[in-house]
Structures are given as structure tokens and as C-alpha cells.
Amino acid sequence: MYRALSIFLALSLLLLGCRSGAAEGYELIYSMEPGTSPAAPAATDSSTGTDGAAPRYRIALVPKGVGIDYFEYAAEGAREAAADLGIELIYQGPASADADLQMNTVKQLIDLKVDLIAISANDPVKLVPVLRKAMEQGIKVITWDADTQEEGRQFFVNMVEPEMLGRHLLDTLALTMGEKGKFAIMTSSFAAANNNEWLAWIKVQQRDYYPDLELVQTVTTGDDLNRAYEAAARLLADYPDLNGIIGNSSVGPPSAAKAVKEAGKAGRVKVVGLSGPNQMRPHLLDGSAQMSTLWSPKKLGYLTVMLANDLLNGKLPKDGEAVSGVGNIRVNGDMVIMGEPLDFTAENVGQYDF
Known part of the structure; x- marks a missing residue:
């Protein structure tokens, strides 16, 4: 497996x-x-x-x-x-x-x-x-x-190999969520080839190995920090029982972590995804994000x-x-x-x- x-x-x-x-x-x-x-x-x-x-x-x-x-x-x-x-x-x-x-x-x-x-x-x-x-x-x-x-x-x-990365991203979220609960994905654009490949493999991994994880919505950020933050805040408002967020491009995880912290849900809504250590360091250290990959x-x-x-x-x-x-x-x-x-x-x- x-x-x-x-x-x-x-x-x-x-x-x-x-x-x-x-x-x-x-x-x-x-x-x-x-x-x-x-x-x-x-x-x-x-x-x-x-x-x-x-x-x-x-x-x-x-x-x-x-x-x-x-x-x-x-x-x-x-x-x-x-x-x-x-x-x-x-x-x-x-x-x-x-x-x-x-x-x-x-x-x-x-x-x-x-x-x-x-x-x-x-x-x-x-x-x-x-x-x-x-x-x-x-x-x-x-x-x-x-x-x-x-x-x-x-x-x-x-x-990296697209399949390996997409599967790995969901594995990191599943690890932090105990392999169950509702999650959302923040991707850059539905037109970007790399984001779409990773997104497809995230969904395959969920379907094949994590039946107790439920994807509720995928939103786009346009690789813009402000837009990504607004998207994360809407996800938290629209899904009060949301348990996790995957950021599929570099602006997603830090923006999601910021929104989660401001909503008072740090640690309850898990945040993982693709972003660098300098962007994610404060969020990883304060517990508003659990892991980033790059x-x-x-x-x-x-x-x-x-x-x-x-x-x-x-x-x-x-x-x-x-x-x-x-x-x-x-x-x-x-x-x-x-x-x-x-x-x-x-x-x-x-x-x-x-």
C-alpha cells in the first residue's frame, strides 16, 4: 500500500x-x-x-x-x-x-x-x-x-515525478488528520498543467487509500497571496467542520495557515502543502501549519x-x-x-x- x-x-x-x-x-x-x-x-x-x-x-x-x-x-x-x-x-x-x-x-x-x-x-x-x-x-x-x-x-x-508528489501531498495531510475528516484544496489555476497533475494524483490517492477523507471543495488562488487568504477564509466560513487544507502552490499554505490562526482554529484545521521553509517557518512553529513540502x-x-x-x-x-x-x-x-x-x-x- x-x-x-x-x-x-x-x-x-x-x-x-x-x-x-x-x-x-x-x-x-x-x-x-x-x-x-x-x-x-x-x-x-x-x-x-x-x-x-x-x-x-x-x-x-x-x-x-x-x-x-x-x-x-x-x-x-x-x-x-x-x-x-x-x-x-x-x-x-x-x-x-x-x-x-x-x-x-x-x-x-x-x-x-x-x-x-x-x-x-x-x-x-x-x-x-x-x-x-x-x-x-x-x-x-x-x-x-x-x-x-x-x-x-x-x-x-x-x-519531481507528478504522481509521487501528488500522492505524497495527500499522505502528509492524512498523517496529520488521522486519516479521516473533511478537507479542501487550494490550487493556483485549473489551467496550470503542473497544478492539475498534482491535483489529479491527490484525488487518486484519496480514492485508493483514504476512504474516510472527504474532499469538499477545490478553489483557485491565481498565485496571489491576498486572493489565497480570502479563499482560505471563505473555506473556513463555508465549512465550519473542515479538518484540513492542502495548498497546491506556494501561496496556498501560508495563506491558509494565516486564516486558520485568525479563525482560532490552529491545530484543529490541519494545513499542509507546497511552500518553502522561509514562508512557512512562523506557521510551522506556531502550530497553524503542520508540514510543507518543496x-x-x-x-x-x-x-x-x-x-x-x-x-x-x-x-x-x-x-x-x-x-x-x-x-x-x-x-x-x-x-x-x-x-x-x-x-x-x-x-x-x-x-x-x-
Whole structure:
């Protein structure tokens, strides 16, 4: 029976300085080239280096939305990889997790003639035409964190196996709830491919192994903290006998924990889900949340840029390949799998800083 709940070994993570400031409008661009204007990055020769050395590429990392802690930590890792490789990185995305705004971002990157776009897709279908347009113009495209349909990219850099993660998330809730009671799920969007896969496996795990757990409602947050808090508060009001909440994206668990604490239900309504240790530390320590699960977003950003650079140099990822700074990756078809997630509790959360 699939009920094993693993607490994974701690990873030592060093963080770079935090981002400061914000660009006007919905876009935010980082360039590895000091003094470069965001509107017009310095010209880069992607065919040969100026001294005959390896090519200097421009790689664009596109998050679902800027200003979300999870993606900012991923950008830290991406910038570190770009510095190690001596390439230019552009970090640009919409101010909110919106597929239409993300399409505009991709169009701008096409105009900038970047060499590769790595995108965490807000919609697996809607973004495909603009990504295909990029590829038709010689720009390579990969996805990371959240995938598109396969015709929209060359491969997908995933964090973990979707089935394992979805099942594991429900296992963590079942453990804290004594395997019985009513629970709700807070997910980012019904259009996001990764959230939908995890959601599907959560439901399969409940159906197969936890007959005394009842899912009462699934709500969306749009990856917005305020919206997530309001959704959690409504769940508590609508279901006075609610026993647990799973947050299926990084803003869900801290927002649910805040609502649970303010409702005076800390410890009675269990909160688990996907979120980092820095976001969840106060909630885990005060008992308004019981467990959070995540991988290192910084490592994911680092891996994405390393594999993007390899692709530009004609190298595809291989199963079992050792990636410096990350470890051994797995490859399943056109999906790269970084590794296993980490679980954070009140007992171990002090060991982590991301």
C-alpha cells in the first residue's frame, strides 16, 4: 500500500542577495550584462565568442509571474548558473500569473532575438502558438516548473515525478488528520498543467487509500497571496467542520495557515502543502501549519539554465547525467526530473533558508 511518508535529507543551500526594485508595467528584466538597459539588452554574438571562445548566449527565463517568492528564488539560481557559464540571462515575466500577459512577454523576447526561452507556462495550450512562432524564428524553447503541450517546446525541466508528489501531498495531510475528516484544496489555476497533475494524483490517492477523507471543495488562488487568504477564509466560513487544507502552490499554505490562526482554529484545521521553509517557518512553529513540502527552487533555476546552455551547444539531457551543483538527473522521454522534494516541519525548518 502506498502510504510511505519520507522526510528527505537536508540540502545545503546558499542564497544570493535578494532582488530590489521593480520595473514599470508588468515586465521585469534582469541582465547579466552590467549597465545594460532592460529595453535593449547589449548585442550578443551567439555564433562565436569575440576571441574565438565558446558562444555567448542570451537565455530568457520566464516565470508564471514576478514578485512570487518561489520564482524569485529560482531566478537566484538561474543568475548563478549564468555567471558560472559566462552567458547573459534575461528574467522577464508578467506581474501576475496570467497566460495572456505571458504571451506578451514571449512576443517581446522574440523581438529581442534571444537565443532560448525557458518558460514556466500559465496555460499548456494557450501559449503554444506564440512559442511555436519563437521556434520558427530560430529561438529554442524549453519549459520548466510548468509544461505546455509537447509541440510548444523541446523538453520540460520538471522538479519531481507528478504522481509521487501528488500522492505524497495527500499522505502528509492524512498523517496529520488521522486519516479521516473533511478537507479542501487550494490550487493556483485549473489551467496550470503542473497544478492539475498534482491535483489529479491527490484525488487518486484519496480514492485508493483514504476512504474516510472527504474532499469538499477545490478553489483557485491565481498565485496571489491576498486572493489565497480570502479563499482560505471563505473555506473556513463555508465549512465550519473542515479538518484540513492542502495548498497546491506556494501561496496556498501560508495563506491558509494565516486564516486558520485568525479563525482560532490552529491545530484543529490541519494545513499542509507546497511552500518553502522561509514562508512557512512562523506557521510551522506556531502550530497553524503542520508540514510543507518543496524542492529547492534555486536549484531548479540553476538546472534550467545549465540545460538550456547545453541545448544551445547541441547537447540534450541524458538519464543519470550528473549536473554540477544539482546532482544526477532523470530523463523520462522529453521530461527531465530534478529529484525528490523536501518536507519541512517545526522540528527541521530551522535547517533551511530559501
